[in-house]
Amino acid sequence: MEIGIVGATGYGGVELFRLLNGHSNVENIHLYSSSQAGEFFEGIYTHVNNQSYELQPLHPDKMKQLDIIFLATPPGVSSGLTPQLTGGKAKVIDLSGDLRLKDTEVYTEWYKQEAAPQSAINEAVYGLPEWNKEHIKQASVIANPGCYPTAVLLGLGPVVESEIADPDTIIIDAKSGVSGAGKNANAVTHFAHTQENLRIYKVNQHKHIPEIEQQLKIWNETIKPVTFSTHLVPMTRGIMATIYVEPAKEVSLENIHALYEEVYESHPFIRIRKLGDFPSTRDVYGSNYCDIGITLDDRTGRLTIVSVIDNLMKGAASQAVQNMNIILGIDETTGLDLVPVFP
CATH class of the missing domain: 3.40.50.720 (NAD(P)-binding Rossmann-like Domain)
Incomplete structure (x- = not known):
């Protein structure tokens, strides 16, 4: 070719x-x-x-x-x-x-x-x-797809498409390494400004927001606007999306975990962690994998989904x-x- x-x-x-x-x-x-x-x-x-x-x-x-x-x-x-x-x-x-x-x-x-x-x-x-x-x-x-949307959508897909997720409650806290800003240096990605610093950026204005919402609405047309916050961390590669959503119906963590395993069973680049195990960005560094960990808080009733990718690779x-x-x-x-x- x-x-x-x-x-x-x-x-x-x-x-x-x-x-x-x-x-x-x-x-x-x-x-x-x-x-x-x-x-x-x-x-x-x-x-x-x-x-x-x-x-x-x-x-x-x-x-x-x-x-x-x-x-x-x-x-x-x-x-x-x-x-x-x-x-x-x-x-x-x-x-x-x-x-x-x-x-x-x-x-x-x-x-x-x-x-x-x-x-x-x-x-x-x-x-x-x-x-x-x-x-x-x-x-x-x-x-x-964009790098942030890839991590977010792969993490949310099973619970949104199955209507487990309450469409009003999606909050996404995402963090990326500096390579996501591209090759050209600027005041934000300058070493002196990034090293030993954690910065939130494009608050409520990130251009990946409509991309995320567009796909979520394809899976479930009742989805409402999401809260999506992005942060720059002092590392070269990697994205971690920590996603919070309330279930729309009563469901056990074991059933949700089984849903993720079933949805992604035939997809070689999605790795669902065992219950109680959560991925880090280093686990997917330089690869096409997306690793996902989930938990359900008995106290708040809120589901937490952690999705990690290499932004230059799977992203x-x-x-x-x-x-x-x-x-x-x-x-x-x-x-x-x-x-x-x-x-």
Whole structure:
């Protein structure tokens, strides 16, 4: 297969390169950059200096002849580029948020820029493999989920879809490493501002809120707006979403735990912890796993769900490769059967 990566110099792009470089079905990788075309990849990332890749400028007509094109671009880029790449041989997997929200007015409100054409948005399939695999198989355009939504939705899916969760009571407390802010340094991610510090950011304004609510309403149309808070922690990778929800009906913790095990039984990248055991971000570092632990507080009656992922992997690059595998009709674990890195 011939693979293209647009935005290859960002963190998502370099993770895609690492995964695809060892993928048994990939023959050639073409790297594209609008800002650094003509430079050599190994000059930017010295950890790949045993290989030589020149970054290419964008030529959509030529790129359409590839098999798969990954768009690891900032919001606002793929909205214009995707329509130029579709209609040919290539399948497009977009890692930005440009194609996730079906309502263009909602996108404009939260992303503060013009939305993609409605036709491109309608064509895109939301690429949450554990919940949308059959649609992904037939897709020509994939909207790869955001990092926070991946952790949150995988954690909430079973209790929302089964109507165990009270639709008025969802509170999400999420924390991420600094790589989630992207490659370019700023005052927030500067070492002196991040080290030994814990910061809440984008309070009630995070652009992943409508993405989370959109999918929750697909599972249960009675879902109300959620409370979603995000925090920056002084580590490179990882997301932990601690989710609080009140059950809408009387149910035991054992039954809820059995529900999670049943829902995710056939999904190789979801690992449900035993009762009383809760995951940490280190448990999934460098992997495509999502680990989930649950408990039910007898005193308050409130359910707590803890969901962890590597934001650059299951939250971006490895989930995109998982979607590629599904589109191609091959084992979805191909190239992704990686043991998490420890320590």
